[in-house]
Amino acid sequence: MNAETDQNTTALRQAxxxxxxxxxxLARSPRSQRDDALRAAANAxxxxxxxxxxxxxxxxxxxxxxxxxxxxxxxxxxRLGSMAKGLEDIAELPDPLGRVLADWTRPNGLRxxxxxxxxxxxxxxxxxxxxxxxxxxxLCLKSGNAVILRGGSESFQSAGAINRAIVAGxxxxxxxxxxxxxxxxxxxxxxxxxxxxxxxxxxxxxRGGKSLVERVQAEARVPVLAHAEGLCHTYIHAKADPEMAxxxxxxxxxxxxxxxxxxxxxxxxxxxxxxxxxxxIADLRExxxxxxxxxxxxxxxxxxxxxxxxxxxxxWLDAMLSVAVVDGVDAALAHITRHGSEHTEAIVTEDxxxxxxxxxxxxxxxxxxxxxxxxxxxxxxxxGAEIGIATGRIHARGPVGLEQLTTYRYQLFGTGxxxx
Amino acid sequence: MNAETDQNTTALRQAxxxxxxxxxxLARSPRSQRDDALRAAANAxxxxxxxxxxxxxxxxxxxxxxxxxxxxxxxxxxRLGSMAKGLEDIAELPDPLGRVLADWTRPNGLRxxxxxxxxxxxxxxxxxxxxxxxxxxxLCLKSGNAVILRGGSESFQSAGAINRAIVAGxxxxxxxxxxxxxxxxxxxxxxxxxxxxxxxxxxxxxRGGKSLVERVQAEARVPVLAHAEGLCHTYIHAKADPEMAxxxxxxxxxxxxxxxxxxxxxxxxxxxxxxxxxxxIADLRExxxxxxxxxxxxxxxxxxxxxxxxxxxxxWLDAMLSVAVVDGVDAALAHITRHGSEHTEAIVTEDxxxxxxxxxxxxxxxxxxxxxxxxxxxxxxxxGAEIGIATGRIHARGPVGLEQLTTYRYQLFGTGxxxx
Numbered sequence: 001m002n003a004e005t006d007q008n009t010t011a012l013r014q015a016x017x018x019x020x021x022x023x024x025x026l027a028r029s030p031r032s033q034r035d036d037a038l039r040a041a042a043n044a045x046x047x048x049x050x051x052x053x054x055x056x057x058x059x060x061x062x063x064x065x066x067x068x069x070x071x072x073x074x075x076x077x078x079r080l081g082s083m084a085k086g087l088e089d090i091a092e093l094p095d096p097l098g099r100v101l102a103d104w105t106r107p108n109g110l111r112x113x114x115x116x117x118x119x120x121x122x123x124x125x126x127x128x129x130x131x132x133x134x135x136x137x138x139l140c141l142k143s144g145n146a147v148i149l150r151g152g153s154e155s156f157q158s159a160g161a162i163n164r165a166i167v168a169g170x171x172x173x174x175x176x177x178x179x180x181x182x183x184x185x186x187x188x189x190x191x192x193x194x195x196x197x198x199x200x201x202x203x204x205x206x207r208g209g210k211s212l213v214e215r216v217q218a219e220a221r222v223p224v225l226a227h228a229e230g231l232c233h234t235y236i237h238a239k240a241d242p243e244m245a246x247x248x249x250x251x252x253x254x255x256x257x258x259x260x261x262x263x264x265x266x267x268x269x270x271x272x273x274x275x276x277x278x279x280x281i282a283d284l285r286e287x288x289x290x291x292x293x294x295x296x297x298x299x300x301x302x303x304x305x306x307x308x309x310x311x312x313x314x315x316w317l318d319a320m321l322s323v324a325v326v327d328g329v330d331a332a333l334a335h336i337t338r339h340g341s342e343h344t345e346a347i348v349t350e351d352x353x354x355x356x357x358x359x360x361x362x363x364x365x366x367x368x369x370x371x372x373x374x375x376x377x378x379x380x381x382x383x384g385a386e387i388g389i390a391t392g393r394i395h396a397r398g399p400v401g402l403e404q405l406t407t408y409r410y411q412l413f414g415t416g417x418x419x420x
Numbered sequence: 421m422n423a424e425t426d427q428n429t430t431a432l433r434q435a436x437x438x439x440x441x442x443x444x445x446l447a448r449s450p451r452s453q454r455d456d457a458l459r460a461a462a463n464a465x466x467x468x469x470x471x472x473x474x475x476x477x478x479x480x481x482x483x484x485x486x487x488x489x490x491x492x493x494x495x496x497x498x499r500l501g502s503m504a505k506g507l508e509d510i511a512e513l514p515d516p517l518g519r520v521l522a523d524w525t526r527p528n529g530l531r532x533x534x535x536x537x538x539x540x541x542x543x544x545x546x547x548x549x550x551x552x553x554x555x556x557x558x559l560c561l562k563s564g565n566a567v568i569l570r571g572g573s574e575s576f577q578s579a580g581a582i583n584r585a586i587v588a589g590x591x592x593x594x595x596x597x598x599x600x601x602x603x604x605x606x607x608x609x610x611x612x613x614x615x616x617x618x619x620x621x622x623x624x625x626x627r628g629g630k631s632l633v634e635r636v637q638a639e640a641r642v643p644v645l646a647h648a649e650g651l652c653h654t655y656i657h658a659k660a661d662p663e664m665a666x667x668x669x670x671x672x673x674x675x676x677x678x679x680x681x682x683x684x685x686x687x688x689x690x691x692x693x694x695x696x697x698x699x700x701i702a703d704l705r706e707x708x709x710x711x712x713x714x715x716x717x718x719x720x721x722x723x724x725x726x727x728x729x730x731x732x733x734x735x736w737l738d739a740m741l742s743v744a745v746v747d748g749v750d751a752a753l754a755h756i757t758r759h760g761s762e763h764t765e766a767i768v769t770e771d772x773x774x775x776x777x778x779x780x781x782x783x784x785x786x787x788x789x790x791x792x793x794x795x796x797x798x799x800x801x802x803x804g805a806e807i808g809i810a811t812g813r814i815h816a817r818g819p820v821g822l823e824q825l826t827t828y829r830y831q832l833f834g835t836g837x838x839x840x
Contacts (some may be wrong), residue, residue: 414791
């Protein structure tokens, strides 16, 4: 263990212990106090706009990354305004705490109540996107969780300036400042300390590229709510309505290509492909999409580039679509089982029997009938806001909003019962 | 990587892939088929009783462990009968799959349904207690999960004989045999392969002593539903009914001392301790309990042995009770926060205000008012059966029954919606 690692372990311990103490107070705070803090933080973001934008300019100026990367890092008054508005929107959402999830009485008179309660201390590890940190802070605060935010090192100045505003909001509402903390250094070894922080951090939420999430999953000694890749499929069944198929596929692929709910692979039924595939390809070409197609698709649309074996396992996050022709629902399901990431899949069909077979046969977090895979989103689900899309199998799957940031505990009400 | 490790990694891969394929079929099986398998397995356990008991005799004969250990390992006709009955009882429980957990329609007409679904492949790591494996197999089968069972190496022959009966049940019901598998070897390195089995195993459930659970938590690269220690407190408040306090405490401590819901520490309010503590001590002494008491308790009952600093952090699992005198609910909460394991705590009081303060202030999986901590049990909760008591903070807390062995996914029903 070198000196830097040692130092970061100590820093994480201090942050974690402060977070734990803050979380205990936050967990018992009334909704109004948490909402006040969110609104005050939004005001502080606006009041400190010039400081925040100046800090962000320093980050952007120091960055040597790609233009796309720097665009995600960059703040401007409009983006800062959305960030503040985001916190105010979270304040308007229903309180996820104190919900009675179940309530029953046993034959011996013992009443058992399952109540929603905060998880505790959350460690959020994300890339250099300042808005992700602000959203995560707002969602954690509202759901009664303390959070330690570790954004990409290129956003270190921005994260600090934003955090000062959020802490000002906490102070205004008389909540502990340690409810929202940021990594005290840009050292990567602080991430390692977080991942080793069993007992200090209750849940790590990684959000970012595949390599970030995979590193977290491989190294964490703390439970992880993974936000890994979305290799989403849209399957156009033989009995699809052609116009609906065109509309849904164009949206699923091209509305935004960089989000995890974007369709990456088109599966089209052999029975409808000869008539429909050329139209779908033409639609998407007009929107700027390129393709990697299997031999059966290329037999129908000969100028499609050929797919290699890895293409069907690739999350493009770009204007690129893998295309395969399949024979019926079973073949579509087999393709998805082999190549999918259990994120979101859709079928387009007018045939209810086929739809039900698909809905029951796909084991992804989200499966859709006649809708765009881009609906896999906390806002579109009505959650108001989301911290990400979970791709693991326990605790929460799909969009993670306020409810998914809670856990539960039992309260038992007795009259002196003893166990026989 | 040595040859044994290599071999076990290969064995785990084979088991995991077979389990995955079996889980897919099981997940879509109707309730009746799963229940038939459970009943047929119960019959096979009875029909093969002599083989199973003979295998168990070989295990017991080979064991050099303590008498208590060998007692947990040992089967007899009555215990085998309970094991079979346990599977039949699970068959009677409601189906945890296909439950509609939520169902709503968005303003755009998109209907969203959250459905209970199996977790997938579960890895169960437990000690040399053959009945734990049979119960776990039954609960996993019913909840649509494939399971790989790795019991203590001393129970290897017993586990094999029991597994042959369960597999016979699966075969009778025409379900894949790989739904329930046991570790193919008694090598400890198979456990390491399970813990490294990301992608093959979806959830590890460790059940056993503290060292086993801690090893699993430290090494696992797979999500863990930990079943760690239960350092449970019973707090006798100043306004407790003395007779109720005597009855509840005696049960909480002494009904069974070896279960995780047994009370390990008595906190008694200073206001009631002078009159009540001597009575409580006398009651428990009569039941064979010994004590480790703080100075304030010893000032009231001078012949109590003195507690050292570690005693309040010790899960006795024995006829031993730590005793401390505290000043009011806040002091009780502070003691529990410092020494507790977030398992189960109880308050005995006639004062509703104090009870509410305690119920809201304790962040354990289970908190009780006027009841014995030994009620922390899946059966007592009405779950019918349990695989254990979860002590982590995500996915499930407290007793883990069939519902807690499920996760969820979303089904969306559209009419061609696209995202704006």
